Amino acid sequence: MPDESISSWFTRTAAANGLRPGELYRIVQPGGDRNPRDLDRHADDCLLDLLAGKTGVPVDDLKHATFRRWAGRLFEHDDGLNKLVWLPPAGREGGRRCFGQQVCPWCLRADAQPYLRLNWRLSFSTTCPIHGRLLLDRCPSCAEPFSILRQDGRGAICCPGCGADLRDFTGDEPAFDTISVQRDLLGLIREGWRDLGDYGPVYSFVVLEILAQLLRLLAGGKHAHALRLWLAEQAPSLAVRPESLPRARDGALLTPRARGVLVAMAHWLLAEWPHRFVEAAKAAGMTSTDLRKRSVGEYPFAYAHAVDWHLKEPHKGDATEEIMVAAQMLHDHGQSASRQNLVALCGTKLGSMGGVADPVASGLPWGKGRYWKLDGVSPEVKAAARLAAHRAGEDVGPWLDALLRRMLGLCAIKTPFDRHDPDTITLDANVGCEG
Ligand SMILES: [Zn+2]
Ligand SMILES: [Zn+2]
Structure with a gap:
């Protein structure tokens, strides 16, 4: 037969x-x-x-x-x-x-x-x-x-x-036509190789291993949902109702309907290798740490290289901007933009918070805080201010705040540092009701 x-x-x-x-x-x-x-x-x-x-x-x-x-x-x-x-x-x-x-x-x-x-x-x-x-x-x-x-x-x-x-029995209708994708993959196996974008001719089993890796990323894990959403925006013909696509660690355990959709998505990501994939990974906030958990040698070169070359650095940009806005908001409300307050305000921990957050007042040695970041203040003045604050028994921030208030004729209201320990401030009590 x-x-x-x-x-x-x-x-x-x-x-x-x-x-x-x-x-x-x-x-x-x-x-x-x-x-x-x-x-x-x-x-x-x-x-x-x-x-x-x-x-x-x-x-x-x-x-x-x-x-x-x-x-x-x-x-x-x-x-x-x-x-x-x-x-x-x-x-x-x-x-x-x-x-x-x-x-x-x-x-x-x-x-x-x-x-x-x-x-x-x-x-x-x-x-x-x-x-x-x-x-x-x-x-x-x-x-x-x-x-x-x-x-x-x-x-x-x-x-x-x-x-x-x-x-x-009868088979159901597929979510959309996946036959052209299947036909393309069968053709790939028949030919035994394919030009893989930037990486030139590659054996078919390597291409299929990369495709399987993409399927795994789409099938399960914490970024699967973001990847699918991004893909549905880029390629509306591949969009299906999210609830019809369950997550599974192993793509082989998915039903044919869900598997067909995800294979078509992975196939779409494989085109123009690796640019669509890199764009998708960045949009979903994935870095090389998420994409390559085992050693380089355990992945096809065209995958491992693309990940390490394009996605090595943590993706910043929007997140940093969002954190800066959050930090400004906290300052505007007389709060410390400590990491804890930023996490509470943003609702999530973001990788680039460390670079933006104020140091915890009590957690850093005196004078080492990054709070005072005015450009144009000479190191000499900074050093002198630190010393003067130290002599007054205060941290440089509150000391400077009090000094400037006197100079500028502002009333000596309590500084954020006098109210509470910044790290015990809860946003509900201090920010949510203001502004
Ligand atoms: Zn049966
Ligand atoms: Zn049939």
């Missing part, structure tokens, strides 16, 4: 002999596990040679029905242990439910003999290109993941949980 996966072929072969897949597996692999592991990934040379010998199917055709079809293109090579980025496990592994087997119920209905396509294993594929409907990655009745090797149905493809015939 065209594009049939080896586990599907194996199951049909077993059924033709009146056997369950597990029974056939123990016949060809005596002493083998009762539940064979995912054959699409783990069928080894030994098993393939044996099956080819017994059935007369050329061994290369069998290999082509496994993940090896994509070696060097979708992934560099498979050691059988590490996760493959776009080929999540199927069925149950170690008790965990894995949604790596997708199906199009419409295709199954159209088949004379229903079978699974290997392309349905690719997690960037979420819509059937023939029927335009979302693939199913779990049983709509009982939510069990599909695993063709675990089923009893002879001839039909059934849910291993409740036994429902998958042909009885």
